[in-house]
Amino acid sequence: MNKELIEKYNLSEEAVSELERAIQSESDKVRTEYSQKLKVANEELEKLKPHEPTESEVELQKAKLELNQMKLEKSLSEIGIDSSFAQYLKSDIDTNALSESFKGLVTTKQPDFKPNNRGGVGVSKEDFKKMGYDEKAKLYNENPSLYTELSN
Structure with missing residues (x-):
């Protein structure tokens, strides 16, 4: 490259070496500047990364x-x-x-809900006496102990 510059531009060896030093100096400045910027950017990145908790x-x-x-x-x-x-x-x-939501759920009744098992039917002796034969037979089949208790 030196020979090409010397021949093409008719430069002396001293001028070519001066040019090379100037070019090297400028490229070193640029490299140093970018290295510093890269270092600052990496430090900022480290600050933003989550750290392991103590x-x-x-x-x-x-x-x-x-x-x-x-x-x-x-x-x-x-x-x-x-x-x-x-x-x-x-x-x-x-x-x-x-x-409040729980209270609303507990107190709200479903209009079409009819419980199947109504424990403690609540038939009194007077109700039993008023029952017809079919109703007494049904009570006997469903709850024989209550039937015997009421019939005595």
């Missing part, structure tokens, strides 16, 4: 979770809901709204 941070987080869980269980107990439901709920729920 043992004390892990213990603190566990303690916070346990405290929130205990608060939730206590608030559920206060509104009359079994505290065992706490494991299925988030700790930041509105327990009063949950209580």
Whole structure:
């Protein structure tokens, strides 16, 4: 390359070596500048990466979770809901709204619901005396102990 420059531009060896030093100097400046920018960018990237929590941070987080869980269980107990439901709920729920929802579910009756097993039929001796033969036979088949109790 030196010979080409010397012949083409009619330069001396000294001028060519000066050009090479100037080019090398400029390329070193550019390389240094980009190296510094890359270093700064990598440092910023490291700051943004999540770090591994220390043992004390892990213990603190566990303690916070346990405290929130205990608060939730206590608030559920206060509104009359079994505290065992706490494991299925988030700790930041509105327990009063949950209580109202539960009350609404429990007190709401389904209009077409008719229970099949009506324990304690509630037949009194007077009702038994007013029953016809068919009704007494049905009672005997369904609940023989009640039938014998009422017929005596």
